[in-house]
Amino acid sequence: MSKAGKPKEKSESKDFCCSLCQKTEFKETVTLFHWYTQTSPFPYLLGFTGRTPFELYAEKITLASADRKFLLRILKDTLSGEHQAYLLHEEAHKYQNTFITFEHSWKEFLTDCQGQARLGRIDLELYPVKASVCPPCAIFQIPSFLNCARRIFPSYANENWKNSSLVMELFREQTPLTLKIQVEKPEVESELKRIVLILNNRERLIAVPRKGLALFELPEKVIPVQANLYE
Amino acid sequence: MALNYGSAGKSGQIEEEGLAGEKKLLIKFLYLINNNYHEKDLEELIIALVELLLPTIKREAGPYLRLANYQQRDIALITISSLFIKNSDGRFPVLEKLFNWKITEKFLIAGERDFKRYLKKILSRRLKQTFYYLSSEIRPERARIRKEILYSLKKIPDFRINKKNHLTLVNFCPDGDLSQRPEGSAENEYSNLLYLCLNACLGGLQVPRFLKRLAAILREKQMAIEIPLSSLVDLYVETQKNYLLTGLGSIPFASQQEPEQLVNFYENFHKWQSELQEKNALLLNKYIRKNKMTASEKENYLKALNDLILDWYDGGQEKPLLDYLKKYQPDLQSEDYRKEKRKIFEYLVKNSKNFFKNKLQAEA
Numbered sequence: 001m002s003k004a005g006k007p008k009e010k011s012e013s014k015d016f017c018c019s020l021c022q023k024t025e026f027k028e029t030v031t032l033f034h035w036y037t038q039t040s041p042f043p044y045l046l047g048f049t050g051r052t053p054f055e056l057y058a059e060k061i062t063l064a065s066a067d068r069k070f071l072l073r074i075l076k077d078t079l080s081g082e083h084q085a086y087l088l089h090e091e092a093h094k095y096q097n098t099f100i101t102f103e104h105s106w107k108e109f110l111t112d113c114q115g116q117a118r119l120g121r122i123d124l125e126l127y128p129v130k131a132s133v134c135p136p137c138a139i140f141q142i143p144s145f146l147n148c149a150r151r152i153f154p155s156y157a158n159e160n161w162k163n164s165s166l167v168m169e170l171f172r173e174q175t176p177l178t179l180k181i182q183v184e185k186p187e188v189e190s191e192l193k194r195i196v197l198i199l200n201n202r203e204r205l206i207a208v209p210r211k212g213l214a215l216f217e218l219p220e221k222v223i224p225v226q227a228n229l230y231e
Numbered sequence: 232m233a234l235n236y237g238s239a240g241k242s243g244q245i246e247e248e249g250l251a252g253e254k255k256l257l258i259k260f261l262y263l264i265n266n267n268y269h270e271k272d273l274e275e276l277i278i279a280l281v282e283l284l285l286p287t288i289k290r291e292a293g294p295y296l297r298l299a300n301y302q303q304r305d306i307a308l309i310t311i312s313s314l315f316i317k318n319s320d321g322r323f324p325v326l327e328k329l330f331n332w333k334i335t336e337k338f339l340i341a342g343e344r345d346f347k348r349y350l351k352k353i354l355s356r357r358l359k360q361t362f363y364y365l366s367s368e369i370r371p372e373r374a375r376i377r378k379e380i381l382y383s384l385k386k387i388p389d390f391r392i393n394k395k396n397h398l399t400l401v402n403f404c405p406d407g408d409l410s411q412r413p414e415g416s417a418e419n420e421y422s423n424l425l426y427l428c429l430n431a432c433l434g435g436l437q438v439p440r441f442l443k444r445l446a447a448i449l450r451e452k453q454m455a456i457e458i459p460l461s462s463l464v465d466l467y468v469e470t471q472k473n474y475l476l477t478g479l480g481s482i483p484f485a486s487q488q489e490p491e492q493l494v495n496f497y498e499n500f501h502k503w504q505s506e507l508q509e510k511n512a513l514l515l516n517k518y519i520r521k522n523k524m525t526a527s528e529k530e531n532y533l534k535a536l537n538d539l540i541l542d543w544y545d546g547g548q549e550k551p552l553l554d555y556l557k558k559y560q561p562d563l564q565s566e567d568y569r570k571e572k573r574k575i576f577e578y579l580v581k582n583s584k585n586f587f588k589n590k591l592q593a594e595a
Contacts, residue, residue, distance in 0.1 A: 016308050018274065106270050110319060118320070149367075171364065180364050205324075206317040210305055215313040215364055217325050 019208050024108060024193045026099060026134035027231045028158070032063035032072050034129060063131050070133055072100070074119070083119040087111050087133060093156050094135045097196055097204065097228050103130040113201055136196070136228035137161045144223065146170040146179075152227075160190055166227060176217045181227060183212035190231045198226040254343050256280075256350070260330040261339075263323060277315065281307045284354050291358065293435065295376050296471055299368035310354070310361045329353055348544060362475050369475070371468040379438040380463055386439070387446050392460070399460040405450050421462050425469055427452075434474020441467060499594070504540060507586050508533060511579055518575065531559035536579050543587075552576055 060083065063072040071088040089095040095115035101108045109117040138157040143150070149169040157164060164185040171178040183192055195214045197205045199222045207214035218224065259276045262268035284307045292298070298306060314326050338346040384390045384401060391402040424445075428434075431448055433441050449456065458466075515532060518524040524532075535555040542548055553568050556576060563572070 016277075016312075107321065109321075112319070169364075178360070178364065202319065204319045206319075208312055208315070210308045210312060211301065213309060214316075215309065215361070216316060217313065219324070 016208070016210065019193065024099075024101075024230075026101075026132070026193055027190050028137060029101075029132040029134045030065045030070055032065050032070055032131045032133060034061065034063055061129060063129065065133075070094070072131055072133070081121050083122055085109065085111070085117045085119055087115040087117070089115075093139060097136060097198060097226075099134040099194070099230060101132050101134075103132075110196065110204060110206065112204075113198075134230055137231045138164055138229040140166050140227045140229075142168065142224050142227060147172075151184075160231065161185065161229065164229070168227075176220065179216045179218055179224065181209075181214050181216065183209065183229060185212070192229055192231055194230040196228045196230070197224045198228065199224050254346065257335060257338055257346055260326070261335050264327055264330060264332065264335065266322060273315075277311055280311050280314075280350075280354065283351065284310060284358060287351075287355055287358060291362070291435070291475060293437065293471060295372050295438075295468075296475060297370045297372060298362075298365050299370060301365065301368070306358070306361060306365075309365075310357050313357065313361075348541070352544075359476070366472070366476055369472060371471070373464055373468070376438065376467055377460065377464050380442065380460065380467065383439040383442045387442055389446060389450065390442070400457055401460055401463050403446065403449050403454075403456045405453055405455065420456060420458060421466065424456065424458070424466055428466060428470040429473055432474075434470050438467065441470070500544060503587065503590050504537070507540070507583055508537065510586070511536060511582070514579070514582070524575070528560075531556065532576060532579060534559050535576070536583060539580065540583060540587075552580065 060074045060076050064070060069089055073086045075084050075086070076082070077084065085100055087095040087098060087100065095111060096113045098111045099108050100111065100117055109119060111117045138154040138161040140152050141155045142152065146168060147170070149167055152166045152168060154161065154164060164183065167182045167184065169180045171180065179197070181195060183195070185192070192209055192212060195207045195209050197207070197216050199205065199219070203219070203222065205216050207216060256276060256279055259268070259272045262272050281304070285303060288303045288306050292303065301309070314329070315323055316325060318324050338349065381392070384392055389403055389405055391404070393400045393402060427448055428445065431444065433444055436444065511533060512529070515524060515529040519526060519529060535558065538558065539548060539552070539555050552573070553565055556568065556572060557563050
């Protein structure tokens with residue numbers, strides 16, 4: 001390997017590496033606690049599509065925020081052994097594309113547009129589980145045709161990010177197509193932790209920006225529809 | 232612990248003890264492809280890639296081009312982070328494409344040096360892309376370039392600096408005769424010069440070497456010029472920008488190829504290299520027969536040339552030609568090199584470049 005860099009620079013790299021591979025300390029998070037209520041015998045009634053027979057699923061745990069506005073239900077598919085999380089909130093932008101993290105785990109999960117996240121095969125002990133959710137701090141709708149660098153303003157933003165904007169540039173001559181996103185955030189002190197690009201209902205790409213910049217390689221024939229920022 | 236991830240268990244991990252350097256990185260790539268990694272693996276991998284990329288960035292960007300508010304380490308991190316973009320399943324689609332099973336399997340049985348080369352190739356290619364995406368933010372240090380040009384011009388014969396109507400003009404007259412200047416507008420003169428610079432691959436050179444090489448070309452073509460100093464600064468900046476974005480400095484080995492093609496290309500490259508070595512050995516035998524070289528010197532030339540070719544493959548010449556030869560002839564003095572060896576070595580280098588150029592053209 002090449003020679004080591006200067007200590008300050010090296011620690012800078014390490015910080016960036018940590019933000020890429022460790023659980024992020026999101027600024028605007030809501031903590032969810034175990035909700036001591038009787039679990040529903042009909043999981044499909046709450047945050048569940050109901051397409052599969054409910055006997056396949058066993059409800060493991062329900063978590064709620066202190067103000068009871070967020071509700072997170074974790075179900076286990078008894079056949080595959082995988083867990084699914086369902087996040088509920090009365091406002092769509094609070095449960096759609098929201099990060100969920102669990103205490104003691106370094107992985108982070110992102111809900112889809114229905115508030116559902118696949119947790120995979122995890123050993124879930126019931127007590128004590130604490131989760132945090134981080135909804136986007138700004139949402140940008142991407143125009144269907146991007147032919148040159150274009151500035152876009154948020155369709156939703158919290159107080160900190162209402163004056164922010166994105167400069168987007170699609171490099172069509174590159175294979176695969178590459179989308180450059182540069183975030184501009186006047187007078188915002190908080191650090192941007194993630195940029196999520198929503199390609200369609202299922203596919204999303206998650207980047208850790210450097211100085212507000214992220215480069216996304218897009219899958220074939222897919223044009224992104226939305227970009228979300230997380231602080 | 233409330234949550235344990237079964238997939239990240241230790242059982243699936245390969246014993247890394249005894250593995251060093253790039254092979255260890257390859258194993259980490261394998262963990263990532265199998266979605267069976269720990270955060271430590273990811274961290275080590277990213278730091279290793281950044282450190283591997285930094286010297287290339289320093290070399291490519293040179294001392295005169297800055298990228299807005301991005302430092303060299305930022306460029307490295309931006310380049311690397313695009314590899315580690317996750318999808319909704321928590322996988323790394325870009326990385327998995329570059330280091331798919333077929334490729335990792337090939338390199339698991341290949342030598343460490345081969346994998347290092349592949350890795351450097353992938354990283355340099357992505358670095359070029361990063362420079363391209365950030366091209367609108369390139370800020371040349373014009374004042375510094377101008378100062379260095381003025382300083383260097385005074386040291387090169389045939390270049391003259393004149394003042395005309397408050398304008399600093401740079402003249403180049405091979406025989407002191409400005410009438411050899413091609414007819415046409417100043418714009419045409421600038422375009423012709425830019426064409427000459429790009430064609431002669433003057434990108435990646437620092438100001439003094441750039442001007443020396445430009446003077447040599449103009450002398451060879453018996454061409455006289457008279458351009459404003461600011462245009463000469465523009466000429467230098469444009470040549471360096473072009474080099475940064477397209478990588479003219481190195482042989483453009485498979486710059487736009489897919490990973491699998493790159494592996495195939497690598498196999499071809501080995502064949503070409505041995506073919507070239509045989510050709511060069513035959514050529515050097517002629518020098519031995521004429522008592523211009525000993526057999527051991529011939530071996531040194533061939534080894535040094537081999538190192539240079541590998542550097543071309545890895546992204547470009549990394550040091551002066553003398554240093555390549557000095558590795559195998561430690562007592563070689565620069566004076567002796569200039570008198571006796573340089574012509575031979577430069578001739579070999581030129582032949583080798585043409586050889587690869589022809590091979591690549593035939594492939595295309």
